[in-house]
Amino acid sequence: MAANGNGEVAVNGNGAAAAARKQKGTLPSITTSDKHHHEVCHDMSAPTVKAQTIDELHSLQKKKSAPNTPIKGIQGTFAALPEEERQKQQLQSISASLASLTRGSGPKVVKGDPANKNQTNQKVHQHHVAAPTISASDSSLKFTHVLYNLSPAELYEQAIHYEKGSFITSTGALATLSGAKTGRAPRDKRVVKDDVTGKELWWGKGSPNIEMDEQTFLVNRERAVDYLNSLDKVFVNDQFLNWDPENRIKVRIVSARAYHSLFMHNMCIRPTPEELEEFGTPDFTIYNAGQFPCNRYTHYMTSSTSIDLNLARSEMVILGTQYAGEMKKGLFSVMHYLMPKRRILSLHSGCNMGKDGDVALFFGLSGTGKTTLSTDPNRYLIGDDEHCWAETGVSNIEGGCYAKCIDLSREKEPDIWNAIKFGTVLENVVFEEHTREVDYADKSVTENTRASYPIEYIPNAKIPCVGPHPKNVILLACDAFGVLPPVSKLNLAQTMYHFISGYTALVAGTEEGVKEPRATFSACFGAAFIMMHPTKYAAMLAEKMLKHGATGWLVNTGWSGGSYGSGSRIKLAYTRKIIDAIHSGSLLKAEYRKTEVFGLEIPTEVEGVPSEILDPVNTWSNKLGYNDTLMKLAGLFKNNFETFTDHMIGKDNELTEEILAAGPNF
Numbered sequence: 297m298a299a300n301g302n303g304e305v306a307v308n309g310n311g312a313a314a315a316a317r318k319q320k321g322t323l324p325s326i327t328t329s330d331k332h333h334h335e336v337c338h339d340m341s342a343p344t345v346k347a348q349t350i351d352e353l354h355s356l357q358k359k360k361s362a363p364n365t366p367i368k369g370i371q372g373t374f375a376a377l378p379e380e381e382r383q384k385q386q387l388q389s390i391s392a393s394l395a396s397l398t399r400g401s402g403p404k405v406v407k408g409d410p411a412n413k414n415q416t417n418q419k420v421h422q423h424h425v426a427a428p429t430i431s432a433s434d435s436s437l438k439f440t441h442v443l444y445n446l447s448p449a450e451l452y453e454q455a456i457h458y459e460k461g462s463f464i465t466s467t468g469a470l471a472t473l474s475g476a477k478t479g480r481a482p483r484d485k486r487v488v489k490d491d492v493t494g495k496e497l498w499w500g501k502g503s504p505n506i507e508m509d510e511q512t513f514l515v516n517r518e519r520a521v522d523y524l525n526s527l528d529k530v531f532v533n534d535q536f537l538n539w540d541p542e543n544r545i546k547v548r549i550v551s552a553r554a555y556h557s558l559f560m561h562n563m564c565i566r567p568t569p570e571e572l573e574e575f576g577t578p579d580f581t582i583y584n585a586g587q588f589p590c591n592r593y594t595h596y597m598t599s600s601t602s603i604d605l606n607l608a609r610s611e612m613v614i615l616g617t618q619y620a621g622e623m624k625k626g627l628f629s630v631m632h633y634l635m636p637k638r639r640i641l642s643l644h645s646g647c648n649m650g651k652d653g654d655v656a657l658f659f660g661l662s663g664t665g666k667t668t669l670s671t672d673p674n675r676y677l678i679g680d681d682e683h684c685w686a687e688t689g690v691s692n693i694e695g696g697c698y699a700k701c702i703d704l705s706r707e708k709e710p711d712i713w714n715a716i717k718f719g720t721v722l723e724n725v726v727f728e729e730h731t732r733e734v735d736y737a738d739k740s741v742t743e744n745t746r747a748s749y750p751i752e753y754i755p756n757a758k759i760p761c762v763g764p765h766p767k768n769v770i771l772l773a774c775d776a777f778g779v780l781p782p783v784s785k786l787n788l789a790q791t792m793y794h795f796i797s798g799y800t801a802l803v804a805g806t807e808e809g810v811k812e813p814r815a816t817f818s819a820c821f822g823a824a825f826i827m828m829h830p831t832k833y834a835a836m837l838a839e840k841m842l843k844h845g846a847t848g849w850l851v852n853t854g855w856s857g858g859s860y861g862s863g864s865r866i867k868l869a870y871t872r873k874i875i876d877a878i879h880s881g882s883l884l885k886a887e888y889r890k891t892e893v894f895g896l897e898i899p900t901e902v903e904g905v906p907s908e909i910l911d912p913v914n915t916w917s918n919k920l921g922y923n924d925t926l927m928k929l930a931g932l933f934k935n936n937f938e939t940f941t942d943h944m945i946g947k948d949n950e951l952t953e954e955i956l957a958a959g960p961n962f
């Protein structure tokens with residue numbers, strides 16, 4: 297062990313000490329000669345390393361795996377190139393992405409961390425933190441260091457070294473802070489309106505698309521690119537969206553934070569080394585300069601935050617918010633444009649599959665249970681939030697999950713609990729300073745604490761994340777008014793009515809004095825992300841459900857026994873039993889009766905659920921209060937639906953009429 301090939305013995309520590317002295321030029325170095333060798337009694341029990349210096353020792357620690365992996369299958373033109381040429385093209389592509397449009401050419405880019413460069417080239421050994429040199433106006437003279445598709449371990453080191461608020465938790469997750477913004481900012485989203493998008497997209501009342509012009513987009517793009525180029529280093533992720541190989545989209549994310557890079561590493565589909573070699577030019581690029589604000593004097597800007605989408609350029613710019621969910625949901629908006637053009641329906645839904653291949657979709661607004669209920673130890677997880685429904689079946693858009701963590705418990709959500717380990721990004725949680733144990737009940741930073749992890753962290757994830765056509769379409773509503781039944785079976789018209797309505801009523805958070813639930817209607821259970829008129833998506837859903845014989849369900853994951861304040865949230869265990877009965881098909885065979893006002897079919901019995909809670913009226917002690925609340929909610933539904941009454945859903949006027957009649961009747 298200790299002896300090298302020449303029969304010499306490296307004396308641990310001496311080499312390094314000698315080298316250090318030599319460098320100082322004071323004492324002559326001590327050499328251990330061979331003849332003393334046999335006379336000196338060495339302690340051979342501890343093996344010694346084959347290194348003469350600490351540097352050498354450090355270099356032993358790391359090995360570089362072969363830069364190019366053998367390409368299997370079809371050899372693309374890109375793959376046929378020698379490694380050096382491929383690297384050059386890749387850097388050119390990144391430089392082109394970062395090019396200022398006014399100056400034309402892109403920055404000089406080089407791969408790797410500038411801090412490491414100092415270490416190897418200049419032999420600087422102290423534990424220094426390289427002070428970032430901001431030299432915005434000289435950016436054409438300097439190199440932009442690109443940290444390209446780093447691994448989670450490398451990103452951890454970057455985050456912990458350079459980003460305040462980054463810590464390793466007791467289970468190995470990376471705790472991070474998203475800054476001033478802890479949720480999305482839909483009012484700061486802008487979409488470029490041009491001749492094409494002006495006609496194709498949904499604009500005006502109720503639409504999430506707030507217009508901006510091309511020129512203003514370019515102003516913000518330049519602002520973001522200049523900011524990114526002024527930095528010592530940027531992170532670049534080249535990844536995929538959509539597990540359907542025929543409809544896969546290549547995305548590039550340029551960002552300034554390791555947190556953002558690790559988040560997208562988890563959320564998008566991770567390319568294999570082979571796929572990365574053939575990546576080429578991305579289909580869509582995000583410039584995340586979230587640390588830098590937009591300029592409020594810029595036309596269309598109403599705050600210092602702006603999330604700008606330009607479909608013609610296939611680009612998105614983020615300024616003034618570091619909340620990582622903007623990237624995830626920004627790309628989801630893009631998919632809501634690209635996929636329907638290919639006659640593929642994009643869905644804000646979770647999705648899982650039973651052992652027999654029965655697929656269920658879980659629609660619902662934020663916090664209604666998509667992630668919680670699609671993550672089911674008895675079923676295969678296809679995805680928790682974003683899917684496509686194509687002619688061939690369903691596919692997940694993403695490569696990871698984004699779970700709410702407020703009040704997370706090991707008992708109620710074991711799979712999510714166990715997924716919070718090394719590689720997982722934990723946003724805005726509070727942890728014990730010393731043990732780094734996370735207190736999931738603590739809302740000090742925000743109520744919207746989140747965990748982002750690769751989908752394979754869920755033990756029964758279905759990889760690749762695709763499945764056959766859905767059998768059940770479950771619409772989740774967290775009804776804090778407490779008047780919607782825990783479960784109802786819907787006919788197709790009702791499914792469409794509730795899909796277009798997109799109702800939920802969460803409680804307005806932790807603010808003092810807020811006791812009233814507030815109803816939210818968000819078309820297609822994701823109005824913030826759709827790009828075209830909701831009826832376009834609804835028509836596609838109706839057509840697909842009809843064609844594949846899927847059954848619609850409305851599940852209330854909210855209140856029972858009264859509204860928020862007097863009643864309580866339906867036990868997750870009961871909701872799970874209801875979902876089980878839907879999956880198994882037993883609920884389809886149950887006995888039903890119709891409710892008044894909403895005309896919902898409710899079962900008289902569900903295995904494992906107390907029958908008296910199935911009709912909410914039974915759970916209210918104040919019957920008058922129940923009636924008033926029911927009528928109030930029905931009125932809110934009616935009001936909301938008015939915007940859709942003059943829109944035809946699909947080609948068939950008959951269905952439109954049916955849908956209009958499928959709402960509350962009073």
Ligand SMILES: Nc1ncnc2c1ncn2[C@@H]1O[C@H](COP(=O)(O)OP(=O)(O)OP(=O)(O)O)[C@@H](O)[C@H]1O
Nearest residue numbers: 661662663664665666667668700853866867868871
């Ligand atoms: N009966 C219930 N059914 C479902 N979820 C419940 C229930 N009771 C409490 N919860 C809690 O509600 C939350 C549901 O959040 P979840 O992460 O599933 O939302 P989501 O629909 O995936 O939202 P988003 O789109 O924002 O990710 C979880 O914290 C879960 O523990």
Ligand SMILES: O=C([O-])CC(=O)C(=O)O
Nearest residue numbers: 480621625661662681698
């Ligand atoms: O996008 C986010 O920040 C979280 C999420 O899934 C949603 O709001 O639907």
Ligand SMILES: [Ca+2]
Nearest residue numbers: 667681698699
């Ligand atoms: Ca979710």
Ligand SMILES: [Mn+2]
Nearest residue numbers: 644661662681
């Ligand atoms: Mn979501």
